[in-house]
Amino acid sequence: MNATYIQNSIAQLKTEIFMDVRHRTLQKYTGAPVLDENQLFYLLVPFLNGEEWQQEQREAAITVGIVYAALAAHDHIKELDATSKEQQLTVLAGDFYSGRYYEILAMSGNVALIRNLSQGIVSRCEHQIKVYEAKQRTVEQWCSSISNIESGLIAKFFELYALHHYIPIMEKSLLILRLEREWAMYQRGQKSLMSKVLEQSALQTGATFNSVLQDKIARLKTELLQVIAQASFLQSDVKQALQARVDASIASTNG
Amino acid sequence: MEKMKLKLLYSDLKSDIDIIEQELEKAVNSSSHLINDASLHLLQAGGKRIRPIFVLLGAKFGNYDIEKMKNVAVPLELIHMASLVHDDVIDDSDMRRGRPTVKSQWNNRVAMYTGDFIFARALEYITKLEDPLVHQILARTMVEICNGEVIQIEDKFRLDQGLKDYFRRIKRKTALLISSSCEIGAVAAGVDAKTVSHLKRFGYFVGMSFQIIDDVLDIMATDKELGKPAGSDLLQGNITLPILLLKDDPQMQPYLAKVFAGTLTELERQNMLQYVRKSDAITQANKMSDKYLKKALQEIDALPKHPIKKKLRDIALFMGKRKF
Numbered sequence: 001m002n003a004t005y006i007q008n009s010i011a012q013l014k015t016e017i018f019m020d021v022r023h024r025t026l027q028k029y030t031g032a033p034v035l036d037e038n039q040l041f042y043l044l045v046p047f048l049n050g051e052e053w054q055q056e057q058r059e060a061a062i063t064v065g066i067v068y069a070a071l072a073a074h075d076h077i078k079e080l081d082a083t084s085k086e087q088q089l090t091v092l093a094g095d096f097y098s099g100r101y102y103e104i105l106a107m108s109g110n111v112a113l114i115r116n117l118s119q120g121i122v123s124r125c126e127h128q129i130k131v132y133e134a135k136q137r138t139v140e141q142w143c144s145s146i147s148n149i150e151s152g153l154i155a156k157f158f159e160l161y162a163l164h165h166y167i168p169i170m171e172k173s174l175l176i177l178r179l180e181r182e183w184a185m186y187q188r189g190q191k192s193l194m195s196k197v198l199e200q201s202a203l204q205t206g207a208t209f210n211s212v213l214q215d216k217i218a219r220l221k222t223e224l225l226q227v228i229a230q231a232s233f234l235q236s237d238v239k240q241a242l243q244a245r246v247d248a249s250i251a252s253t254n255g
Numbered sequence: 256m257e258k259m260k261l262k263l264l265y266s267d268l269k270s271d272i273d274i275i276e277q278e279l280e281k282a283v284n285s286s287s288h289l290i291n292d293a294s295l296h297l298l299q300a301g302g303k304r305i306r307p308i309f310v311l312l313g314a315k316f317g318n319y320d321i322e323k324m325k326n327v328a329v330p331l332e333l334i335h336m337a338s339l340v341h342d343d344v345i346d347d348s349d350m351r352r353g354r355p356t357v358k359s360q361w362n363n364r365v366a367m368y369t370g371d372f373i374f375a376r377a378l379e380y381i382t383k384l385e386d387p388l389v390h391q392i393l394a395r396t397m398v399e400i401c402n403g404e405v406i407q408i409e410d411k412f413r414l415d416q417g418l419k420d421y422f423r424r425i426k427r428k429t430a431l432l433i434s435s436s437c438e439i440g441a442v443a444a445g446v447d448a449k450t451v452s453h454l455k456r457f458g459y460f461v462g463m464s465f466q467i468i469d470d471v472l473d474i475m476a477t478d479k480e481l482g483k484p485a486g487s488d489l490l491q492g493n494i495t496l497p498i499l500l501l502k503d504d505p506q507m508q509p510y511l512a513k514v515f516a517g518t519l520t521e522l523e524r525q526n527m528l529q530y531v532r533k534s535d536a537i538t539q540a541n542k543m544s545d546k547y548l549k550k551a552l553q554e555i556d557a558l559p560k561h562p563i564k565k566k567l568r569d570i571a572l573f574m575g576k577r578k579f
Contacts, residue, residue, distance in 0.1 A: 025405050074367040077344065082363045085408065088345045091367070092404050095341060098371075099397035102378060106390035114390065115382035121375035126287040129368045132361065133289050 001048060001237045003244070009048065010040045016058075017065040021100050029089040033069035033097060034076070038177050040065060041245060042170040043154050046163045049238045057161060060113050063101040064157045067117055070097035071124065113160055120156040124149055131193045139201045139212050143175060146194065150174040165233055169242060172224040176217055176246055183213045221246065261303060261577075264569055268311055271321045275307050278329045282376050293357045293369040297336055300352045305465075306331040308570065309433060310440035313454045315563040317444030326383040327443045330393075331436045333377035338400065340370035345408070346491050353482030389439055396435040403427020411492035412515050414502050421499055422463070429469070430462030453554045457567065460551035464575045467544035470495035472577075474531050486528050489514055496543065500536035507531070548575035 014035055021033055043061050047053040073094035077087060105114045127145040130137070137145075151174040155167050182195045186209060191199070195209065202212040224246065228239050265272055283294035307328035314324045342348070343356040344363045350356065358366035381393065407424055410416055437458035441451045473481065473488045474497055481487070488495050492515075494502070501507045510527040513519040519527070531537070551571050555564055 023405070025409060071371065074371060075364075077363050077367050079362040079364045082344050083347050088408055089405065091341050091345050092401055092408070094367070094371075095338075095374075096398065096401040096405070098374060099394060099401050102390070103394035103398050106387060106394040109387040109390075111382050111385050111387065111390060114378055118375045118379035118382065122285075122372055122379060125368045125372035125375065126285055126290060129287050129289050129365060129372075132365055133287065135288075 001235075001241070003241075006041065006044075006048060006241055009044055010037055013040050013044060013061060013065060016062050017069065020062060020104060021066055021069065021097050023093075023096060026089055026093045026096060029086050030073070030093045033066075033093070034072040035065060035069055036072075038174060038245065039068055039150070039154065042151070042166075042174060043157070045170065045238065045242070046158070046161075046166055048241065049166075049233070049235055051163060056108070056110070059104065059108060060110065060157055060161070063104055063113065063117070064153055066097050066101040066104070067121065067153055070094045070101065071121070071128075073097065075128075113157070116156040116160050117153060120153040124152050127152075131197050136204065137197070137201060139198060139205075139216065142194070142198050142201060143179070143216065146178050147171050147175045150178050165231070168227050169224065169231065172220055172227065173242065173246055176220045176224065179213055179217050179220070183210070183217070186210075186213075260573060264566070264573055265308065267566065268308065271311055271324075272304065272308070274321055274325055275304070275311075275328050275332070278325050279332060282329050282333060282380060283373060285372065289361070289365065290369055290372050293340075293361065293365060294373060296354070296357065296360065297340065297369075297373075300354045302332075302336075302352070304332060305574070306335055306432060306436040309436040309458055309461075310443075312563055312567055312570070313437040313440030313446070313451075313458075314444035316441055316450050316454070316559070316561060317446035319444055323384075323443065324440065326380055327389070327439055330377035330381040331432070331439070333373050333380070334393075334397065335432060337370045337373040337377065340366050340373065342404075344370075345404070348483070348487075348491075350483045353479075384443060386443065389443055392435055392439050392442065396431050399427050399431055403431075407493065410494065412494075414494065414511065416494060416499070418496075418499065421494070421496055425463060425466040425470075426459070429466040430459045433462035433465065434458035450559060453557045457551050457554035457558075457571075460547045460554060461571050461574060464544045464547035464551065464571075467496055467540055467547070468575060468577060471497060471537060471540050471544070474528060475537065484524070486524055486531075490519070490524075496540045497531055497534075497536040500539055501531060501534055504534070544575055548572070551575075 017035060018032060043064055047057070071094065073090050076090055082088065082091065101117070102114060127148045130145055151171045154170055158164060158166050158170070182192060182198070185192060186195050198213070199209040202209050225243070228234065228242055231239070234242070279298055280295070283291070283298060285291050285294065310328040310331055311324055339351065340357050343351060344358050344366050348356050349359040356366070357369050381389065403424055403426070407428065410420060410424065434455050435458070438451055438455040441454045446454070470488060473495065474486060476485060478484050484490065489498055502511065507530065510519065510523065510530070513523060548571060552568060555567050555571070558564055
């Protein structure tokens with residue numbers, strides 16, 4: 001398995017997701033669904049590692065991707081002014097994608113995954129909304145929320161198909177990648193709501209956003225390398241790919 | 256007065272409706288206090304609970320068990336609630352049922368997460384039922400509702416549309432979810448296919464009649480009764496039946512031009528409402544609603560003999576004649 005094979009697998013999954021949620025008007029005004037290639041990669045790791053991947057698992061992975069696209073659409077709604085046609089249709093795009101994931105799983109009778117993903121969405125919304133709550137939280141608590149936002153739904157999918165052993169690697173990797181994105185944006189002067197609350201929590205302990213994030217990323221990377229090294233169920237080329245994904249992100253962030 | 260009438264109509268089902276209300280509160284319970292506040296804010300604003308009622312009434316034709324049926328009735332109401340939260344973002348509405356909307360009390364993003372939360376809770380609830388048919392009906396309905404909303408946005412401020420466009424819109428906007436409530440309730444209770452089909456059609460016709468009345472009330476009712484300015488639909492660009500019937504009226508056209516240009520003054524809004532209220536369009540719209548209501552009653556006649564048929568008829572008649 002080489003980088004091209006991985007990239008082709010991600011591209012194919014992306015195409016299948018696009019096909020399942022295609023909608024002429026929505027696409028015209030809101031563009032293609034927003035998909036995070038890193039999330040798609042970790043969604044596919046069990047497949048790349050040779051786990052059983054029948055039509056059911058393939059369809060399940062597609063629907064997980066659709067749910068992420070639905071929630072990502074709603075993340076794009078502006079806090080105070082969503083009156084443009086593009087924003088109005090973005091609200092509906094998210095709702096349409098949610099309807100489609102449910103419809104696909106209902107047609108194949110996969111009620112268990114509908115249940116798992118619904119629970120995952122409930123939890124994700126509860127974490128997403130915390131940035132609007134007045135309650136002071138620690139950096140660790142914010143990282144736990146980020147982890148849920150980034151990887152909770154993939155974890156729900158892995159749990160259902162007895163792929164639990166992939167969860168720690170996926171969670172740590174996606175957390176590292178998100179923190180690096182937040183860090184890079186912060187350096188460019190673009191503070192997201194999440195980086196603002198992280199900064200507040202860092203300041204509460206007398207630290208800075210930069211130091212807290214860099215420490216956290218470094219610690220997570222060390223832990224991740226250990227987990228990957230100890231993961232006897234992973235094929236060596238998959239281990240390399242996992243390592244490369246995080247390294248590539250660091251390179252692009254620094255670049 | 257009207258709410259009292261509705262309560263009286265529901266009196267036979269009161270204990271079951273109380274269970275649904277309690278269950279709705281449990282369903283929106285969240286570890287996030289913000290979601291809790293926003294969801295309870297919505298629940299406390301009330302509502303007619305039409306969808307859960309029709310789930311229960313549909314189920315009465317089969318093996319009725321409230322412990323099972325609440326897992327269908329609650330999600331149907333939650334889906335309706337979630338769609339209202341998102342609709343208020345789309346329509347930029349500050350008031351609903353006389354209360355500030357989630358988006359105005361907090362912000363659009365909070366409204367999006369609250370809607371997504373409620374929607375996901377609805378699906379979590381209904382997965383207590385394993386029957387794939389239940390999920391297939393509901394999922395198709397949800398996708399169609401979205402398609403309807405997309406069309407509604409495309410049709411906004413467009414006068415080159417006909418009655419067919421309007422009926423296609425309200426079918427997806429309202430009638431489908433009411434129809435599916437009747438259908439899913441019946442399917443979940445193991446009702447035979449022929450009866451399910453009549454109930455489904457009954458729900459569709461009632462839903463069409465209900466939405467036409469809703470559109471008439473948006474013009475006929477007072478700001479206070481509506482909890483928002485009368486004529487809001489038109490102000491947001493939604494061409495409802497009474498307006499569609501008047502779109503070529505020379506006296507109406509200057510008002511429409513000002514609405515579309517966003518220059519209608521408060522006095523002109525009042526005058527425009529007075530004009531529409533006195534016009535024949537209201538009578539015609541009411542007649543069209545009655546036509547659907549009649550069809551709904553015919554579907555009831557085709558249902559097997561059952562004491563609940565009278566209740567279905569009473570509720571349908573109330574919905575078709577309501578004044579709020």
